[in-house]
Amino acid sequence: MLSSRPERDGPTALVDAPPVLALEGIAKSFPGVKALDGVALALYPGEVTALVGENGAGKSTIVKILTGIHQPDAGRILLEGAETAFPTAEAAAAAGVTAIHQETVLFDDLSVAENIFLGHAPRTRWGLIDWRRMNAEAREMLARVGATIAPETRLRDLGIASKHLVAVARALSIEARVVIMDEPTAALSHKEIEELYELVERLRAEGKAILFISHKFDEIFRIADRYTVFRDGALVGAGHMADVTEDDLVRMMVGRSIEAIFPVRAHNVGDEVLRVVGYSHPTEFADINFTLRKGEILGFYGLVGAGRSEFMQALFGVTEPAKGAVRIDGKVAVIRDPAQAIAKGIVYVPEDRGAQGAIRAMPIFQNITLPSLARTSKDGFLRLAEEFALARRYATRLDLRAAALDQELGQLSGGNQQKVVIAKWLATRPRVIILDEPTKGIDIGSKAAVHEFMAELAAEGLAVIMVSSEIPEILGMSDRVIVMREGRIAGEYERAGLTPETLVRAAAGIGEAA
Amino acid sequence: MSRETPESRLESRPDSRRAIPDRLSTPGARLLRSWEALLLAVAVAIFVANCFASPYFLDPWNLSDATFNFTEKAMIAFPMALLIIAGEIDLSVAAIIALASTIMGMAAEAGFGTPALVLVGLGVGLVCGAVNGTLVTRFGLPSIVVTIGTMSLFRGIAYIILGDQAYTSYPPGFDYFGQGYVFWVISFEFVLFAALAVLFGVLLRRTSFGRMVYAVGNNPMAARFSGLRVGRIRFLLFLMTGLLSGVAAICLTSRLGSTRPSIALGWELEIVTMVVLGGVSILGGAGTIAGVVIAAFVLGMVTFGFGLLNVPGIVMSIFIGLLLIAVIALPRLAARLAPRRA
């Protein structure tokens, strides 16, 4: 691993130059949560520092502090050794700190040039925006990041990768000294990721200090010079990449080794429940075929944007597929909307819990009974006793932590919200449950609980489909794994003998003419 | 504001894991803290103030007359409350009244009897509601703009038909809806208002349809993922609002005994004010019919009381506008000040 890292020119990686930007003793609390507890972070010119940590470790909070969105409760921010503060996003930008975000936060309806220069556009003598110069300078910036995009193009007409390039061009345009890249490769294809690495190299060569936030260890080891690890809002380690192994980082990150996280399962798989034949969508996925049996956990692996969620949502009837058939217990099932899917025993626990799963302002019990109202009501009239009984049954089963069943869902922690969302689907007594990234954004404790529960469900004979982008989770939980790439099935594997390398290769399309 | 937060309760009871109670507080305690309770206090205060302000206020016939200030608007406010809770709005309701009234006038001119006129009124309301519902749910257009458009369209059709004319002849018996009394001072309109209040209250609070309305308003996407037919629910709500606008048109036409295209002009804003004053969140997802009923009484009494004091209607509208802003601003101001004190 280490020997494969390319040697770099210049002395930057060897001698500790003073950091451009350093955070010391930063603490930040939100109502009910201590997001950061005295953490430190140092960013050096011409070096890439990887910030590693599980979801909820405090990474996004530190980014918000660095960019002036949040103010720390305690601690110091040192810019070139001098204490400073970023009371506003403008102040952070003026100090040369810029962030390129997970969801490229740009403006779809403005031109590329304006996306690059919004807030600091070149002006004429009269103080008016100088579009001619703006477009010219934008063209220059775009060339510097190796992009061939016309500056007049409306951003909406670009793909995600190109939008990223625009975001980087923006970072260059504000003469950034510190560039924060928050999971920049999450939505990119293999080829685009390579281009992004080149870009990082270029920024490094220009002497920028780069904070690189990523979940993917392979890319951290490939491009980072230093690491900083957060766990539960605290700093647990920092140093040179050369001095650590992947295992070290994982241990720091989770505080235990990978193996311990997953429950031991008996794999007793029964009859076929679901068969999907030739499911195709005009633009999102094509020719999906697979079967699912009772008591089985079928993992769906792939890079973000491989079409897994799109396919699952079509299967659940949210979007209609162009062609293809679903058989449940051998009988053809027509699913045009989620109501029909639920009636047929297929349920989908969405990835985007906030938008698609939880109704935060409604009480817990009403969330749980929502898809089962037909059962808990009589002649269209609600029966609260039945609702509470149903909700209590599943809340207890999932070991929900809440003050009361009529508490608003939004008051619970992310993990407990996820339990309620899962409870809501189990209460419909499904035969097939599709879990889309079931442990995304929840704490480690809840994660283990969800995994254990998933195993329990399978043991009871439920057929489970688990979409996950985390290889340990896929390998730890699945009986069988299907890998999707660019909307198609790229491979199907039994768990036994399956290695992470096989999955990564299949997902990235390595070993074929790409 | 020092009441226990749910979190602090949770922490103070570490072994609550296996025994989650159904409710945090009793329904009674909840009611006391509710918007409706506050509004009711306001209503009582206005009632008392009116009693002192004018000796004519407590006269039963005067009070009965006063109900006409709000009964027709409240009939529309009920389905509008559901619609707003579901995250939509219908600004075309007053225009539907104008169109329904105009077409009823046409039918009356053509010699149709009272039952036929009622059917015409309801039918026009339903058709207009269906037009709104189709545009919003089938074509996915924002309801606020669509209904601003249909508001011009519906009233525009009334103007095309009537111009600056008026229909004034209605068949015998038609006057009952707006001028008839069921018992002593209890008017037909008031009875209808009360019945609709109960009907919509039950629909919203006691049926699964009502629950779905809340779910759709809070998070339409999650509602859809939960198997709710969001489009159908919204369509039904537009249909209901149209239908009740038709009912209001029948009552208003009957009460006035004439139709001009400018009938009920500006009512949509008064109806939305009534709904919002009643505690329905303009952003959707929350509100009760009880609140709307009390708000109807508050607005009716304010109008009536000011009327007795010879305050012109337009000045009253200042008060109503201030009230609308105050009821929304005050809780936000309080919420903003509260954490600072803590």
Place this chain on the structure above:
Amino acid sequence: MADRLLRSREMILAVAIGAMILLISLRFPAFAEPANLGRVFNDTAILVMLALGQMAVILTKSIDLSVAANLALNGMVVAMLNSAFPGIPIPALILLAILLGAALGAVNGLMVWKLDIPPIVATLGTLTIYRGLIFVVSGGAWVNAHEMSPAFKDLPRAALGLPALSWIALGVIGLAWLLYTRTATGRAFHAVGGNANAAVYAGIDTGRTRFAAYVLSGAIAGLCGYLWVARYAVAYVDIAGGFELDVIAACVIGGVSIAGGIGSVAGAVLGALFLGVIKNALPVVNISPFWQLAISGSAIIIAVAFNARAERRKGRVILRTAEHRA
């Protein structure tokens, strides 16, 4: 680029307006005469200006329902001042109207910015309050033409071939174009409505920007308040009643997205002119003016359907084959 221009809302509208004028002039050639077209523009001038102010608010994903009431209140105030103190110079009155209008707009803006009141509710409230205040200041009385000074009513007087009103409107269009395309504030309107989150990261204060939009809308309403009473030479409580809907209609027809972030000066101007041409053409082609309301209603619905289709986000295209086909 040329292709996009052809399909743009502005082009479609311009063609539609041109076609309308052409069709009418086939039967009634007088309609297309420059003098008449000038009259149509003059008649639409106030709507054009108000639409340009409203556009700022709608761009930031808000709405200002109080513009017409704001206009009427300012119109009444300057009319009363003029009749009571004919000595006050007209420019001072105009400045007063603009400042007062901006102040009334600032009230809306503060409620939306500082109190987080939904824009539709806040401006619905001020709509009724401002309208009521007209009655309070005027006591319900009219200010009639003979009570106004001649200078006050001088707007229709032509200068350089166009009435002063038209010149003012052209000036406002020019300033609006500079504001919306060439200043940071103008671009901030677009940014805040397009992606409020990203705007914060770009160092834009979304609340302050929204506030500025309301102040602008109010200031233009104030200016139009004077223009309105001067042009019609009368002021009473109900002037411009319901005109806020025409203003919003002009914006929507002009392609300003009610969801925020999309809209252009040309679009708003053309949207207003579209309504203006229809209004002025009806009597010419012998259609009762009572048709106007229904026609503008239909135009709003068609326009919003158009907007929705144009804005419908393309789904992420995952299949490579499909990408090649597209």
